[in-house]
Amino acid sequence: xxxxxxxxxxxxxxxxxxxxxxxxxxxxxxxxxxxxxxxxxxxxxxxxxxxxxxxxxxxxxxxxxxxxxxxxxxxxxxxxxxxxxxxxxxxxxxxxxxxxxxxxxxxxxxxxxxxxxxxxxxxxxxxxxxxxxxxxxxxxxxxxxxxxxxxxxxxxxxxxxxxxxxxxxxxxxxxxxxxxxxxxxxxxxxxxxxxxxxxxxxxxxxxxxxx
Amino acid sequence: xxxxxxxxxxxxxxxxxxxxxxxxxxxxxxxxxxxxxxxxxxxxxxxxxxxxxxxxxxxxxxxxxxxxxxxxxxxxxxxxxxxxxxxxxxxxxxxxxxxxxxxxxxxxxxxxxxxxxxxxxxxxxxxxxxxxxxxxxxxxxxxxxxxxxxxxxxxxxxxxxxxxxxxxxxxxxxxxxxxxxxxxxxxxxxxxxxxxxxxxxxxxxxxxxxx
DNA sequence: GAGCGTAATGACAGTCACTGACAATTGACA
DNA sequence: TGTCAATTGTCAGTGACTGTCATTACGCTC
Numbered sequence: 001x002x003x004x005x006x007x008x009x010x011x012x013x014x015x016x017x018x019x020x021x022x023x024x025x026x027x028x029x030x031x032x033x034x035x036x037x038x039x040x041x042x043x044x045x046x047x048x049x050x051x052x053x054x055x056x057x058x059x060x061x062x063x064x065x066x067x068x069x070x071x072x073x074x075x076x077x078x079x080x081x082x083x084x085x086x087x088x089x090x091x092x093x094x095x096x097x098x099x100x101x102x103x104x105x106x107x108x109x110x111x112x113x114x115x116x117x118x119x120x121x122x123x124x125x126x127x128x129x130x131x132x133x134x135x136x137x138x139x140x141x142x143x144x145x146x147x148x149x150x151x152x153x154x155x156x157x158x159x160x161x162x163x164x165x166x167x168x169x170x171x172x173x174x175x176x177x178x179x180x181x182x183x184x185x186x187x188x189x190x191x192x193x194x195x196x197x198x199x200x201x202x203x204x205x206x207x208x209x210x211x
Numbered sequence: 212x213x214x215x216x217x218x219x220x221x222x223x224x225x226x227x228x229x230x231x232x233x234x235x236x237x238x239x240x241x242x243x244x245x246x247x248x249x250x251x252x253x254x255x256x257x258x259x260x261x262x263x264x265x266x267x268x269x270x271x272x273x274x275x276x277x278x279x280x281x282x283x284x285x286x287x288x289x290x291x292x293x294x295x296x297x298x299x300x301x302x303x304x305x306x307x308x309x310x311x312x313x314x315x316x317x318x319x320x321x322x323x324x325x326x327x328x329x330x331x332x333x334x335x336x337x338x339x340x341x342x343x344x345x346x347x348x349x350x351x352x353x354x355x356x357x358x359x360x361x362x363x364x365x366x367x368x369x370x371x372x373x374x375x376x377x378x379x380x381x382x383x384x385x386x387x388x389x390x391x392x393x394x395x396x397x398x399x400x401x402x403x404x405x406x407x408x409x410x411x412x413x414x415x416x417x418x419x420x421x422x
Numbered sequence: 423g424a425g426c427g428t429a430a431t432g433a434c435a436g437t438c439a440c441t442g443a444c445a446a447t448t449g450a451c452a
Numbered sequence: 453t454g455t456c457a458a459t460t461g462t463c464a465g466t467g468a469c470t471g472t473c474a475t476t477a478c479g480c481t482c
Contacts, residue, residue: 002451005449006460044461082414111425122341129340130333147416155404157382159411165248167378170369193366197412203293205358216429216478244467255432344464424482431476439468447460452453 014105015041020058021106025113029059029121056127061113063118063128069098069136075142079145083143083157087164088194095187106132112181119176129169136165167193224262225316226252232317236324240270240332267338273313273322274329274339278346280309284352293356294368296376299405306398312341323392330387340380347376378404 019040021033032057038048052058057174073094077086102111118124139161144151159190171193175186230251231267234243247268249259254368263269283303288297313322329335350372366370382404410416 003450008449009459034440035438045439046441046462047460049276050460055439059428068222083416084256084412085414125344126337126341130337132339133336149416155382155385155407156411156416157403158385159378159407161378162381163374163408163412164377165374166373167370170373171366174366193370196366196370197374200367201295201374201408201412204297205360205367214479219478220430243471245466254466257433257470260433261430264469266468426481427468429475429476429478431474434472435470437468437470439466441464443458443460443463445460447458447459447463448458450456 011048012041012043013081016048016051016071017058017061018044018106018110021062021110021114024059024117025110029117029124037189057126059114059118059124059129060128062105062114063115064135065101065105066098066133067132069101070094070134071138071142073097074139079146080136083147083160084197086143086146087139087160091168091194092187092191096184099114112183114179115172116176119173137163139165163197164194167197223252223254223258227254227259227262228272229317229321232273232321232325234368235270236321236329240328240335253392266337270325271339271342273316273325273344275342275346276312276316278343280312281305281348282349282353286348288357290357292357294358294371295408296310298350299359299369302379302405303398303402306394310394319394326383327387327392328386332359339343343376343380347372350376360401374408375405376383378408 016037020037021160022030023036023040029163035045035050037058038045048058052061053183070090073090074087076089079150081089099108102108119127128144140151143158143161144154149157170188172186174193176191177179179187179190224349225377226249231243231248234251242251245259246256248269249256252292259269263272269292281301284301285298287302292300311320315320317325329339351362354360355370358368360368379401382401383397384390385404389396389400
């Protein structure tokens, strides 16, 4: 199953991801050319485009994996849990696994820095949002499946996932703008934000910060 | 104030928007080149890029205006309204004005078709999502202002706007996939989806469609 | 209404992301 | 070891976008 060919490909792909991350983090996304990435790994530009359909993809490779990781975790959640609770609980439990999965490809620190690059680079942020949308659709299907509610006739699965994802994105964004970015702070911020979903929707906001 | 120079520029810009819309709608976004758009209006490609920083911008010009329109409407809402109610009410009231504003630039029908093109064209959808994010941030500031809650210390403004915007985007998306796309159906679908925000978050989803 | 300053445009060359085609290389497997 | 198929490099081409400079056109003054 793991012939030399496979392993070589895997190594090239990983090397491209790591090299790209290092270049993006140090000199910025827009100012890094595909040629530079390819050269760093000593392959031709054409080969780069055989591994990644475009420049964005190599930048979002790890993030996509993280989101896929979250989706998988949601799918393994025990049935019968109320949908919002299911998402919230998964979110809280999945961080360690995410950390491990990331480390298999790039140093965790590099990935966290890359998250900030994504947030601050318009074209990259745009692509990231679109990728997230695809994952949202998968989540919708899963929520619909586990609640027995048809996503095509009842808007609630979509509405729930949209609200939840919107809040998570916001949390990620706010976290990315902080100084100390670690998995721990990310977990805290997202947990915090999601917890505010209910209070934020009800009109009676007190005058002081959440009690 | 409106010298010949200004009016001429305005006319060129509008002509570019209309020509671009027609081309995008008939042959698709990716298959339309900037040269074609410029040629249709009889200006050089360079001039096109003096009016719009990139190809996406001309495609999203009207949509951006619509979102700005919504934002303005939120700002003129009477103070004291609970924030979610404020957004919901504005959303319901603003449609006619939006229709009028759009018609000043492109035929409404063309715009509605363009919305579908945006939803179905990955790169364009990505750009659209990013633009929406900018508008969300403005909304956050406005909500924070009118509730006297600091957006930098209390997550609720961001959480509320994120949830609301997420649901609106979902509604727009679902609407765009329908057959009969009119302002009326758009109003209905969005109103419908936003109304489901509360029910979707509570765990006790009934087995049948919303009663 | 002639002339001057400035804004708008066109023409051109160049960069970079991305693609198709074809030839060269290399692992897999008989 | 030889053959097949997958992987890669090279090259040429397209299209989005940018900087530069010469040209045109507007607006304003005298």
